[in-house]
Amino acid sequence: MEAGSDVPDLVRELTRRADPARLRDDVAFLADRPRGRIHAPEAMLRAEAHVAERLAEAGWRTERQPFEVRWRPGCTDRPGGGRLTPFRFRLHRRLAGANLLAEPPGADDGPAVLVGAHLDTVVGSPGADDNASGVAALLEVARLLGGLPRTPRVRLACFDMEELGFVGARVAARAARHGRPVSGMLCLESVGCFSDRPGTQAVPAGFGALFRDAAGAVRARAGRGDFTLVVHRRSSDEAADLWRRAAGAAEPALPVVTLRDPRPDGPLGTLAGLVVPPLNHLGRSDHAAYWNAGIPAVLLTGTANFRNPHYHRPTDTPGTVDPVRLTAVAVATAVTAALWRPPGHGR
Template identity: 90%
Template sequence: MEAGPDVPGLVRELTRRADPARLRDDVAFLADRPRSRIHAPEAMLRAEAHVAERLAEAGWRTERQPFDVRWRPGCTDRPGGGSLSPLRFRLHRRLIGANLLAELPDADDGPDADDGAAVLVGAHLDTVVGSPGADDNASGVAALLEVARLLGGLPRPPRVRLACFDMEELGFVGARVAARAARHGRRVSGMLCLESVGCFADEPGTQTMPAGFGALFRGAAGVVQARDRRGDFTLVVHRRSSDAAAELWRRAAGAADPRLPVVTLRDPRPDGPLGTLAGLAVPPLNHLGRSDHAAYWSAGIPAVLLTGTANFRNPRYHRPTDTPDTVDPARLTAVAVATAVTAALWRPPGHGR
């Protein structure tokens, strides 16, 4: 019988090289001002330059991919908490933005060379109006940059790609463009989304849940209740197609230093357009698709959301007070290590076949 991957061993190796100070510095740089292609374009260009520079230092080749889309349904990027209210809906007449995509020139081809598909790690770079977005989502971008450093330093770097998405706060616009291209080009076999992953709260009662979750997801809700509703865990949202990634991430987080508690939650919907439509019948399910991974689900690509649950834990979500001092660098580093391990070892369904 073939031995499984040595998850604890790889966690230990990457933890030795990980550096919380680097993540703290990246969060501080990105989150010293709001970032928006529409409302703060100079700040977005500054953030892009920082990301590209850090990726180049880690040995990654970065490509800026502009997009120009018209009449796209989405939402406003004005502060609105975690509301899924129809009042936030917008039909965008025209949006001009850009994603940053990166890959390692010397990635290990291994058995997957024939199809060229790779696991993608993604995080969005923009913020809502008026918020510096330390947790949402400088934390995700900082973790992505550390993933780049850790994977780029391996003797045989795995086939992984990275993406910093634009206009997530307008309705996952950049991710939808990238996911559509990935589906047609068969370039992505699976996706890991880093969304608001730097905020932790150890006090009882700091974690809330959306209305109706207790009935829909009794297992996950029971775990949260058993932990006295402490907001000290990372939520891993997956579907059947990404079960293996969720399990890999849970194992890696359990071996990390500091150890990260994990709550896993399986979205019962299928990948593809049918899953998107199912959210109309059961509105609470839409909370599981509130970031860029939803674009990949809709494109039929296995995906996982990694999150600190945003407004269900963080009272500073979408506010001017979402500042770098509220992000935990040590635990954010553990998130980056677990994500790097999962990206390196996950083989989504059909991958390499």
């Protein structure tokens, strides 16, 4: 399967096999209670078991990879806004968690595109949008790709401790540089909340000047939160274009706003965020760990607190997630993962 394959044909094929009821059920199961390695460990193990079971049913081999880190800068998982303020900063003396990594049968050791979503929530929130929606979409990606005649080079990951500062993703990204290589990464973060009402979509302060095209696209939609934001860098231009094309061919068609982060991958990009603080909004999920490791990555998001009034609250419940449009997100992500060929990916 090549990047030049007909995107609409693959979208139609996967859409025929996709099922919004499955995504609705996965969101309902995961988001019936808060889950976190520290504040709700039993719920976290329950969520892990559900994910592993669904991946096994789809034919994927799942490995639980425990990790332990010490003296790791991060943040608290108490409810809060989207910015890492001094009040949210934490230096974690010791954290012990686990990522779930999955591969299709017959996968080789070559570079693969990784689709990832975090499994944990903040304290007190069941996290239907943040981020049961992302995990449900990932599980549907597994089902859809597992049914293709030729399995693409794709791996899946459910990350631990995103709410503590992308801890699990940072461990996984570092391992990818020294173990089984990752050629590119697609991050599903808070992708289930949509609104057709004007004025429901906010834009971060300073974005109007920094990203005129993206801000203008939001204004042109009268501030409706009915789109998915695709945040990418130059290294992942191809993935952003594939996702936009796939979403446009989905049923129903899913509006997309793309935003290119001007920073380079690697440490220089991280330092640029210190100089221009509004840029840090673009790195608020696990994809940032891959950017920092020099791996092309894309963030797929409904913009979290800039749209969803239930963000990090007890009211982030399954009824606020749109399973039909979430299914379109899963289809577009599966198509992009199957067709994207980042540098070093191979054929």
